[in-house]
Amino acid sequence: MDCIFCKIANGEIPSKKVYEDDTVIAFYDLEPQAPTHILVIPKQHITSAADITSENSAVIAHIYEVIAKLSKDLKLENGFRVVNNCGEDGGQTVMHIHFHLMAGRKLAWPAG
Ligand code: 5GP
Ligand code: ZN
Numbered sequence: 001m002d003c004i005f006c007k008i009a010n011g012e013i014p015s016k017k018v019y020e021d022d023t024v025i026a027f028y029d030l031e032p033q034a035p036t037h038i039l040v041i042p043k044q045h046i047t048s049a050a051d052i053t054s055e056n057s058a059v060i061a062h063i064y065e066v067i068a069k070l071s072k073d074l075k076l077e078n079g080f081r082v083v084n085n086c087g088e089d090g091g092q093t094v095m096h097i098h099f100h101l102m103a104g105r106k107l108a109w110p111a112g
Pocket of ligand 1: 004013015016027028029030031032039084085091092093094095
């Protein structure tokens with residue numbers, strides 16, 4: 001499958017990794033929108049949040065455990081935001097589910 005995040009997950013495309021285990025990988029976003037901007041993805045291909053089912057949801061729960069761990073390891077004690085863009089109106093540009101972990105500046109709300 002021609003999916004850039006599958007290729008990052010299997011090492012075909014290099015990335016600046018911050019975390020990896022059997023099911024999840026986290027790496028720095030190429031175009032950071034905040035001083036800390038990390039993408040956390042499942043290694044298995046799930047297209048978007050609209051494709052989460054009882055069969056694959058365990059890895060999504062695990063992603064949030066990884067995010068909590070990263071927030072401690074990277075000392076994001078001032079807070080952070082987790083963003084999951086889904087579909088065209090949600091602004092999703094890479095069709096492999098990913099969670100943006102953003103921190104290091106005051107983030108505006110509501111998002112535009
Ligand atoms: P989306 O707009 O789908 O929510 O987010 C996709 C994100 O992936 C963007 O923030 C974009 O900068 C990032 N991105 C796209 N291609 C690559 C890549 O090859 N490497 C890395 N590290 N980030 C990427
Ligand atoms: Zn993929």
